[in-house]
Amino acid sequence: MKVLLVDDHPLFLEGLQNLMSARGIEVVGTAANGLEALKKAGALEPDVILMDVLMPCCNGLAATRLIKAEFPDIKIVMLTTSEADDDLFEAVKSGASGYLLKNLNAEELFSMLEALKRGEAPLSSGLAAKVLKEFDSEVVLGKEEEANEILNQRQMEVLSLVAQGKTYKEVAESLYVTERTVKYHMGKIIEKLHMKNRAQVIAYASHRGLVDI
Incomplete structure (x- = not known):
């Protein structure tokens, strides 16, 4: 699995990159905003993008729409502090494969990535029911x-x-x-x-x- 990490906080980004590399996951690159992520998605061809929602220049939701339009086979998982329903629903509508909160621990993160490889939708606790309820009405x-x-x-x-x-x-x-x-x-x-x-x-x-x- 080749992963692109996208977050505007350098310290978090570096820590996440080191954590994933230690587990044998290939981090092909990092980006600090959505526009940079779009460019690197085309150049690096990752299998998965872990994307923050709240970022300057181009936020994660807009970036997800742009990337999925050009590269539909890349799986995007939001990794964020935002628990707002609007962000969650918009992420799924934009084509995100999952939505994870940053309060999860390392084992939960890797378990979610394994679930993604099996074709499952990685969602932090309590979010799956919200998603199904929202789309059930639509x-x-x-x-x-x-x-x-x-x-x-x-x-x-x-x-x-x-x-x-x-x-x-x-x-x-x-x-x-x-x-x-x-x-x-x-x-x-x-x-x-x-x-x-x-x-x-x-x-x-x-x-x-x-x-x-």
Whole structure:
């Protein structure tokens, strides 16, 4: 796992980098704000970005939207002191794979990163229920059709795999198709289910019991 660390506090950043390196996790770089993170995401191609929310120049939420738009396969996990519901919900809507509070200990952090590798969504204690409740109120189909009545078999397969946290590349390999084909199917899924983004699709899949997250 290659990790990019993004935080505007140098001492915290250095300590986190040393901690992760000691555990054998490759830290490919660091950034002090969202714009710097965007540049380094393209240059360093990390698997995961640990991103603070509150930063100058470009905050973590805006940076997440920009990075996911250009590099959708990079997983972004917010690592922050902000417990504000608005920040949490906006992070998920922007494409973040997880949201962790800085009051967690080292073992909890590494456990969450392992969960991320398994395709799970790392969330600090108490946050998962908030996320599902928020999206449960948003993810509603006008006629309450079930996905299997709207989507074809291939789209259902793509939906299930994406909801498990797999990247487009991993989905393509599992289904023996190209990444371009997977992205096409995701676009059709979002369109058919009348949703805005992949985060809502994943929340929908969980709500309907198509996958456990």
